[in-house]
Amino acid sequence: xxxxxxxxxxxxxxxxxxxxxxxxxxxxxxxxxxxxxxxxxxxxxxxxxxxxxxxxxxxxxxxxxxxxxxxxxxxxxxxxxxxxxxxxxxxxxxxxxxxxxxxxxxxxxxxxxxxxxxxxxxxxxxxxx
Amino acid sequence: xxxxxxxxxxxxxxxxxxxxxxxxxxxxxxxxxxxxxxxxxxxxxxxxxxxxxxxxxxxxxxxxxxxxxxxxxxxxxxxxxxxxxxxxxxxxxxxxxxxxxxxxxxxxxxxxxxxxxxxxxxxxxxxxxxxxxxxxxxxxxxxxxxxxxxxxxxxxxxxxxxxxxxxxxxxxxxxxxxxxxxxxxxxxxxxxxxxxxxxxxxxxxxxxxxxxxxxxxxxxxxxxxxxxxx
Numbered sequence: 001x002x003x004x005x006x007x008x009x010x011x012x013x014x015x016x017x018x019x020x021x022x023x024x025x026x027x028x029x030x031x032x033x034x035x036x037x038x039x040x041x042x043x044x045x046x047x048x049x050x051x052x053x054x055x056x057x058x059x060x061x062x063x064x065x066x067x068x069x070x071x072x073x074x075x076x077x078x079x080x081x082x083x084x085x086x087x088x089x090x091x092x093x094x095x096x097x098x099x100x101x102x103x104x105x106x107x108x109x110x111x112x113x114x115x116x117x118x119x120x121x122x123x124x125x126x127x128x129x
Numbered sequence: 130x131x132x133x134x135x136x137x138x139x140x141x142x143x144x145x146x147x148x149x150x151x152x153x154x155x156x157x158x159x160x161x162x163x164x165x166x167x168x169x170x171x172x173x174x175x176x177x178x179x180x181x182x183x184x185x186x187x188x189x190x191x192x193x194x195x196x197x198x199x200x201x202x203x204x205x206x207x208x209x210x211x212x213x214x215x216x217x218x219x220x221x222x223x224x225x226x227x228x229x230x231x232x233x234x235x236x237x238x239x240x241x242x243x244x245x246x247x248x249x250x251x252x253x254x255x256x257x258x259x260x261x262x263x264x265x266x267x268x269x270x271x272x273x274x275x276x277x278x279x280x281x282x283x284x285x286x287x288x289x290x291x292x293x294x295x296x297x298x299x300x301x302x303x304x305x306x307x308x309x310x311x312x313x314x315x316x317x318x319x320x321x322x323x324x325x326x327x328x329x330x331x332x333x334x335x336x337x338x339x340x341x342x343x344x345x346x347x348x349x350x351x352x353x354x355x356x357x358x359x
Contacts, residue, residue, distance in 0.1 A: 004227065004230050004231060005227070007224070007227065010220060010223045010224060010227065011220070013220075014216065014217070014219075014220040017216045017219075018213065018216065021209070021212050021213065021216065021349075024349075024350050024354060025209055025354065028205075028354035028355065028357045028358070029357055029358065030358065031358040032358070036355055036356075036357075036358060037355050040350040040351070040354055040355045041350070041351075044346050044347050044349075044350050044351075047346045048343045048346050048347070051219060051339050051346070052339075052343070054223075055219055055220075055222075055223045055335075055339045055342075056335070056336055056339045056340075057332075061164065062161055062164075062165075064161075065161075065164055065165055068165060068168040068169055068172060069168060071172060072168075072171065072172035072175040072176070073175070075172070075175075075176060076175055076179045079179055079180070079183060080179070080183055083183055083187070084183075084186065084187075087187055087190070088190070
């Protein structure tokens with residue numbers, strides 16, 4: 001009725017997932033600068049893709065089901081892209097030589113008592129300590 | 130299918146598979162509809178957890194220092210152990226579905242019980258992790274405080290732990306629901322309800338369980354790992 005994959009496939013995928021789990025823990029303890037985050041997310045996305053394709057049988061599903069699978073991540077991408085486009089660009093200048101946009105300095109404009117500029121207050125805390 | 134039998138109300142004297150419902154033409158069509166419906170539900174689940182991941186991302190950028198400090202309070206040993214346990218439970222679940230596909234009833238029950246055992250292990254470890262957070266006053270809104278070195282970022286750290294508890298808590302809730310589903314499926318398998326022609330509940334529970342696994346695949350690096358070197 002539907003595709004029956006060999007047992008060896010499931011064990012192989014499990015093995016790859018285990019190796020990648022070890023890899024992501026290993027990478028977390030190495031200073032990769034700005035790449036720590038993309039590496040961790042990249043490994044997670046790869047693991048998730050393997051689970052979807054092989055454990056969840058998306059690879060062997062009908063085209064309509066595949067469309068639905070892709071749709072969930074497509075809408076997720078829209079949600080992330082549009083929201084982050086807004087929040088991540090708030091400190092940017094909106095024209096050459098101009099001041100920042102409407103949300104400029106939103107990070108330091110947060111309630112002063114503890115939120116913002118976290119870095120400086122952290123140093124104060126350490127000094128007091 | 131036989132319309133005559135349906136009209137006379139003699140529902141199951143006519144010659145179709147007992148698990149084929151009357152509004153479907155074939156078992157294949159029924160199976161396809163169930164799979165599609167389950168994936169549609171999972172789309173809503175992806176977006177449901179997606180909103181929380183988005184909140185995590187924004188606050189992480191705003192309060193990066195608090196995220197680093199909060200993340201370092203979590204135990205990689207316990208989180209890593211749970212990752213192995215949960216991916217292992219995905220393997221046993223996939224094998225349960227395969228056993229159902231091939232009609233091995235005892236194997237199906239065995240793999241399902243194995244999956245439940247691993248799921249329970251995960252939840253028990255989670256209880257110990259949560260208890261540790263209570264002991265260290267890292268539970269938001271419940272006598273929350275951080276050590277003196279982080280006094281200046283106590284507020285943002287409380288946000289970190291709010292998201293930690295919301296995301297892992299909702300994940301754990303999904304696992305508890307999955308455990309309930311699995312209990313029913315195991316009982317049905319015990320009652321010999323499945324056949325290579327019809328094992329839809331096993332497969333749909335499998336899809337759900339794998340989805341819960343995927344959520345954790347993202348939670349583990351994001352909450353426990355990414356800021357270790359900062």
